[in-house]
Amino acid sequence: MSSITYLEAIREAQAHALRDDPRVFIYGQDVGAFGGAFKATKNLAKEFPGRVLDSPISEDAMVGLAVGAAIEGMRPIIEMQFADFSTVGFNQIVNQASTLFWRTKVSCPITVRLPFGGTSGSGPFHSQCLEAIYAHYPGLVVLTPATVEDAYSMLLSAVAINDPVIFCEHKLLYYHLKAEKLPSEALPIGKARIAREGRDLTVVTYSAMVHEALVAATELATEGWEIEIVDLRSVKPLDTDTIVASVARTGRLLCVGEAWPWGGVTAEVIARVTSEGYGLLDAPPQRLNAKDTPVPYHPNLWAAHRPTAHSIAAAARNLLRQ
Amino acid sequence: MLQSATHPHAKSPIGAAPDLPLAAYRFMLRARLLDDKFAALYRAGKIHGGVFLGRGQEALSAAIGVSIQETDVFAPLIRDAAGRLAFGETIVDAVRTYLGSALGPMRGRDGNVHRGRPQAGYLPMISHLGAMVSVVNGVLFARRMKGSSGMVGVACLGEGATSTGSFHEALNQAAVEKLPLVLVVANNQYAYSTPNDRQFACADLSAKAAGYGIEAHPVVGNDLSACLEVVGRAVGRARAGHGPQLIVASLLRLCGHGEHDDAGYIVPELKNSPLGRDCLKLAEKFLLAKHFTNTAQIAAWRGEAIREIEDAVAQVQREPTPDPFTEDWSALATEHLVEGYE
CATH class of the missing domain: 3.40.50.920 (Rossmann fold)
Known part of the structure; x- marks a missing residue:
């Protein structure tokens, strides 16, 4: 029987979102032809031409671009290569994205994916857990799925939510955690x-x-x-x-x-x-x-x-x- | 978004046709008078927080506003009252934001120069300098994805913002994506109190463009016809698909950083230099010399603008202020995800 990993679920959720909604695009370092540092966007650039795009190493500008695109009605997914590097884009997340709706009534439906958490040998700058600092800011939704099923369904929800979502996906679960199949229904966001x-x-x-x-x-x-x-x-x-x-x-x-x-x-x-x-x-x-x-x-x-x-x-x- | 002015695409040199410089001049005049009113309200204690004026930068700002169209994107900065008016902002919107009216675009949640209407392509600045540039990129990027073409996005900065990482990241991003971004740097010689020689070490900020592989347009920022010509050219280049354009305007801020600042740090040599000349007076002189207008007409425009500003202030002062008891204290658009902390 075939099985699906937490990482594959994240890839599948993104493929689903790209397929279902023309407003969705993915922007991040090495996410294009290479398929991402962890392969979370494997083959997506080929499957969805022009919608899965490599960015320069510019976390600030990546998030800024996502906010501008969201103003224009798009639903960007930003992949931070590691959660740790999101601090370079911190200003755009916590001052631009998170304040936009409250200030202007214009919603900011962006999803920022943070591959986070410790794995053996990763050290001080590829292991951090930053959910608390993002949760501290008003205007952000912060998700931390623990299962393959939640990785899939909550990422789909994240893209659909009309607010900036910080999606914390744990790197230790990427390859080891498996499920038999993807879920067809899920608990709503906000329910434990x-x-x-x-x-x-x-x-x-x-x-x-x-x-x-x-x-x-x-x-x-x-x-x-x-x-x-x-x-x-x-x-x-x-x-x-x-x-x-x-x-x-x-x-x-x-x-x-x-x-x-x-x-x-x-x-x-x-x-x-x-x-x-x-x-x-x-x-x-x-x-x-x-x-x-x-x-x-x-x-x-x-x-x-x-x-x-x-x-x-x-x-x-x-x-x-x- | 031009309201009272036509929007000619001047094929001839700027000095030869009166419409564009006259339109720009009227926005300069209105912006100066509006700024003067805000300064007066500030001194009278009628404004919460700071007041930030564009005195000395109106020629550049107005030139931007009249060089772009309603369908373009505009991210002005703190000294762009003229450009904002030219892009279509009403005086009432500006007054409502400064006075914190519940009816204004920011509803008392944000104030002074932090105003805009994002869905109209008019982006409200955050205070972190350089941060709006990549947002403009994002709007342009999304429009291109949706199949639009022929638009431009203008982001305004001071020379101080060129020292930020955001400036570098966003300009490089625009260059990589070949976006129709026009980045306007108003080098007004001081970032708050910090002079150019403590801000950057290159001889000329426009030299930075080469490093990003984009085109540069230096201009004397207190010369209206030069600004119209250079901004018009840069906007045209971006619109025609030649990628990001960097305009660097040299001028002098003729006021403090805000009205709380007496600007005692501005050295007399600069005030007495050609950069220290007031762009509004220079523009007036130019328009009169060209016989594009006359003093009676200018006086009439001035009177009209003052009446409009006074009416707006009188109206807004009677409007409701935000009510903390009826305020919706939620920062999310998705109501069922809002947490209650009562």
Whole structure:
């Protein structure tokens, strides 16, 4: 039986969008004939002539061009070669794209794809998780799919949304994560998913960390603990209702993120649960993030820098003992 | 978008036909008088935030506005009141934005020079210099994808913006894509207070064009007929498919960066140099010498413009201001994705 990877799902979603909507085009470094650094646009330039275009190494101008095209009614997809490089285009994303609708009533339907997150040997400048800084800005939607099905359906939604979308696709999931087929229906954007049901503790997480948490939950199940895992899918908007409902069932909350610890998605989740669901908590909510240093190169250091199934299980045990 | 002026495509030298310089002059005059009114309102404490004038840059700005058409794209900067009016902005829109009227194009959400109507090809600047150039590229790029041709996009900058990465990225991008971009750099000698010799080291900013593989057009920026001729030529070249054009105008800002700034840093040598001459007076002299108009006509235009400005201010001052209780506090177009933080 054939299967499809997370990366192939992203390619298929783009092919679908290009096929269905003449307003869609893709612009980014090496996305044309070469098919992208990760091959997320493989063969698309050939299949859709003039609509999948190489850009110069100019992240600022790439996003600026997308905003201008959006004003003209197009729906551009911008591929950042790595999320890390989107900081060069940061100004256009957070000051131009994100303010346009609010200032002028003209919507800005651009999708900025960020291949993000750590992989072994990638080091400080090809590993970053930037979802929190984009989520901080008003006017942006920030998506973090954890499954092949979500990578596909959420990218289609991203292109259809009338607002700038930061689409965080995890590089570690590109080749390893597989599904039997592409989905025909999906949860709406803004709804979280219960990735595993449990009664003892809620782990709220997203993207690649969902899979680490699932492994941890399997390990803890052998010890008699039933862990519930909430996959956020979208970090902005954040589905507070699903999170609080889960905490109501378990009484314990552990938030896990691959991003750096200061502020961010895990802190936001805890802030919301403590203010909206304080009485539901049987123990102080906890968070687990990467260490507060740049992402290291060597696999030994990298494995210790980010949360893993092992460290998630350890943090969960500590919380379960409280 | 020209309202009161015709839009001739002068085949003959600019000085030979009166229509275009007269149209440009009237926009210069209206812009100067509108700026004077904003300065007065600022001193009277009637304006929230800053006031930024185009005094000394009207000839260049008006020349841009009358050289492009309604179907073109225009991203003016802070000293382009004349070009904005020539491109079709109404005095009421300008006043509403400065006074924060809820009825203006920016509805009190943004103010002063941050105004535009993007769907009409009139792009509202953000404060980050150079950032609008690639947005103009994007509009042109999309129109070309949709099969349009024959349009141009004009982006205005000061010489300070040539030091930004955005300027470089966008100009290179336009050159790679061979877009009909006309980039106008008004070198008014100071970026806020920073003089040219602390801003760049090349002898002439127009020399930068060669590095991007595009065409350059230096011009004396306080000479209306020179501006009309050079801007007209550059716009024509871009429209005819010759790719991006870089105009570099030399002039002097005859005011502070904003009305809060007394511009004490501008050295007397520059004020007394030919660059320091007021383009509005020079244009008037030129038009009278050519017998294109007469002093009575100019006085009548002045009176008309003042009445229109005073009426606009009186009208806007009676208009509703934004109401925080009825304001839609959402930054997304997609309502169901808006998060409530109440």
